[in-house]
Amino acid sequence: MGIWRIDEQEDFFLEKVPLKKDVSHPYKRLQHLAGRYLLPGLYDDFPLSEILVADTRKPFLEKEQYHFSISHSGCFAAAIVSNRYRVGVDIELVTPRMHSIAPKFLHDDEKKYLVEWEPLPKVHLELTTILWSAKEAIYKWYGLGLIDFKQHMQLCGPIVFGMNDWIELPFVFKKGAPVHMTVIARIMDQLVLAWVVT
Numbered sequence: 001m002g003i004w005r006i007d008e009q010e011d012f013f014l015e016k017v018p019l020k021k022d023v024s025h026p027y028k029r030l031q032h033l034a035g036r037y038l039l040p041g042l043y044d045d046f047p048l049s050e051i052l053v054a055d056t057r058k059p060f061l062e063k064e065q066y067h068f069s070i071s072h073s074g075c076f077a078a079a080i081v082s083n084r085y086r087v088g089v090d091i092e093l094v095t096p097r098m099h100s101i102a103p104k105f106l107h108d109d110e111k112k113y114l115v116e117w118e119p120l121p122k123v124h125l126e127l128t129t130i131l132w133s134a135k136e137a138i139y140k141w142y143g144l145g146l147i148d149f150k151q152h153m154q155l156c157g158p159i160v161f162g163m164n165d166w167i168e169l170p171f172v173f174k175k176g177a178p179v180h181m182t183v184i185a186r187i188m189d190q191l192v193l194a195w196v197v198t
Helices: 010-014 026-042 097-105 121-142
Strands: 002-005 051-053 059-061 067-073 076-082 087-093 153-155 166-173 179-188 191-197
Touching (some): 026 067, 121 166
Antiparallel strands (some): 002 076, 051 059
């Protein structure tokens, strides 16, 4: 897994990354390129030119020699790659807008894990952002779309704060047979990173 702070101009990435997708907005194109730029840094034989994009907008390799996921937010891009497991990654900037969209993705059962943090608004906002980012990572891991963020992905236990600022979140994915998984997250300044590997 890797994170890239985007300080470069487009030409820097175009030297190594083929621009196959028609992205018209200059900053979105820069994010697109930076995310793909990370992939060969994680596996030097990663076939960038073979990336396809599914109808669900998930990038993939037809031969599935690697499973990968890309995310970007603000001036950051992140990528995760595995040659064995399905993966999903998401990065999000911590912003107050998260409170306004929380009712769209938080199930009532999940809110009980956040109640104790309400007296600490900054921490409460960070944890809400982590839950959103965790669900985005699971969504990318699944890759087939048509997911209800409230019903199909639910936090199913307390948030565990581990060593070195790592945070573990037990989730159950409920589309089809239930799949229990652990999403790992970290807060770095005002950036949340979450990923899942199964």
